[in-house]
Amino acid sequence: MGDTPLESDDIALPACRDRAWTRRAIELLQGDRRRSADTHLLKPFFAGLGGLSIYLKDESTHPTGSLKHRLAHSLLLYGICNGRIDEGTTLVEASSGSTAVSEAYFARLLGLPFIAVMPRSTSRAKVEAIESFGGRCHFVDTPGEVYGVAAELARATGGHYLDQFTNAERATDWRGNNNIAESIFNQMQAEPAPVPDWIVMSAGTGGTSATIGRYIRYRNLPTRLCVADVEHSAFYDAYVTGDMSVTCSTPSRIEGVGRPRVEPSFTPGAIDHMMRVPDAASIAAAHVLSDRLFRRVGGSTGTNFYALCRLAAAMLREKRGGALVTLICDSGERYASTYFDADWLKANGIDIAPHRTTIERFLDTGAFLPER
Numbered sequence: 001m002g003d004t005p006l007e008s009d010d011i012a013l014p015a016c017r018d019r020a021w022t023r024r025a026i027e028l029l030q031g032d033r034r035r036s037a038d039t040h041l042l043k044p045f046f047a048g049l050g051g052l053s054i055y056l057k058d059e060s061t062h063p064t065g066s067l068k069h070r071l072a073h074s075l076l077l078y079g080i081c082n083g084r085i086d087e088g089t090t091l092v093e094a095s096s097g098s099t100a101v102s103e104a105y106f107a108r109l110l111g112l113p114f115i116a117v118m119p120r121s122t123s124r125a126k127v128e129a130i131e132s133f134g135g136r137c138h139f140v141d142t143p144g145e146v147y148g149v150a151a152e153l154a155r156a157t158g159g160h161y162l163d164q165f166t167n168a169e170r171a172t173d174w175r176g177n178n179n180i181a182e183s184i185f186n187q188m189q190a191e192p193a194p195v196p197d198w199i200v201m202s203a204g205t206g207g208t209s210a211t212i213g214r215y216i217r218y219r220n221l222p223t224r225l226c227v228a229d230v231e232h233s234a235f236y237d238a239y240v241t242g243d244m245s246v247t248c249s250t251p252s253r254i255e256g257v258g259r260p261r262v263e264p265s266f267t268p269g270a271i272d273h274m275m276r277v278p279d280a281a282s283i284a285a286a287h288v289l290s291d292r293l294f295r296r297v298g299g300s301t302g303t304n305f306y307a308l309c310r311l312a313a314a315m316l317r318e319k320r321g322g323a324l325v326t327l328i329c330d331s332g333e334r335y336a337s338t339y340f341d342a343d344w345l346k347a348n349g350i351d352i353a354p355h356r357t358t359i360e361r362f363l364d365t366g367a368f369l370p371e372r
């Protein structure tokens with residue numbers, strides 16, 4: 001302190017904030033991870049695909065039903081270790097649903113209040129899950145409003161805005177620590193083609209694709225990362241034009257993926273290729289894959305699977321063997337009243353029949369012939 005000479009009082013150790021709550025919180029989060037097994041890497045068989053192996057990393061089996069269990073765990077750890085989350089801190093998030101479900105679970109685990117800011121169109125099943133964990137849902141009319149409203153609510157409550165769209169890429173350990181990429185490559189080790197030619201992933205925050213793309217580069221792997229985007233989303237145009245300021249005013253119909261703006265977590269430099277998938281093709285692919293797996297998968301999994309089929313078709317045409325990997329992001333049980341409801345499809349003007357035929361024929365014969 002400036003030029004004041006040292007008095008005996010100044011030799012006393014500084015009084016620091018008590019960290020008992022932080023220690024307990026970290027233990028609780030570690031406990032959740034220790035109780036969980038790694039998620040399965042499924043290998044379904046498709047008669048028409050010859051020498052190609054298809055793998056599905058099943059993220060629907062996490063305790064909160066989606067890949068967002070990983071993200072919520074990472075965001076909570078990040079906030080706690082940064083000293084932004086402490087005893088009694090109100091957690092606030094902007095979400096299209098899945099992240100809020102997982103964060104509500106962790107908020108309950110740590111005894112913290114939680115508020116989710118979501119579009120009114122969010123599926124009923126997700127709202128119920130959030131509320132069952134004691135979380136509060138705050139609805140807005142358009143997806144673009146969630147960011148501002150969440151930040152404002154955090155300010156008003158003196159809470160912490162978790163901000164998945166900004167923090168997903170930085171809160172996740174991208175070099176390892178059994179992140180999703182390391183887990184996939186470890187689980188592939190004893191396969192005929194242990195290093196996949198392609199990994200396919202859709203983008204919501206863009207965090208999962210950033211983690212996979214970075215890991216591939218960091219480990220010097222030849223695998224290519226394809227990011228599949230949906231009809232109503234800013235990501236694809238931004239990737240193709242390089243203009244990160246593009247926006248999309250029509251809300252995405254595929255929950256969890258497709259955004260009105262290019263999210264800060266989206267990392268185009270870590271992506272090798274992008275593909276835009278029509279919504280009807282995403283939903284058709286979710287139906288076909290659900291039939292083949294004997295259980296329902298969500299819409300974004302359909303987006304992933306359709307893009308994977310397109311790449312697999314190109315590999316078959318070049319008579320190449322190899323492996324492709326994608327993710328089951330969540331279960332289709334959450335979408336019984338939307339993607340798996342004929343009336344909903346009709347009301348939304350979505351005809352999945354032609355795409356369904358294309359995908360089924362491809363899986364059974366290897367011929368990818370889009371219906372005209």
Ligand SMILES: *Cc1c(COP(=O)(O)O)cnc(C)c1O
Pocket residue numbers: 066068098099168202203204205206207208209255256257298300301329330
């Ligand atoms: C978040 C989400 C995705 C996309 O993952 P990101 O890492 O956020 O890009 C895909 N599907 C579902 C169901 C999601 O909730």
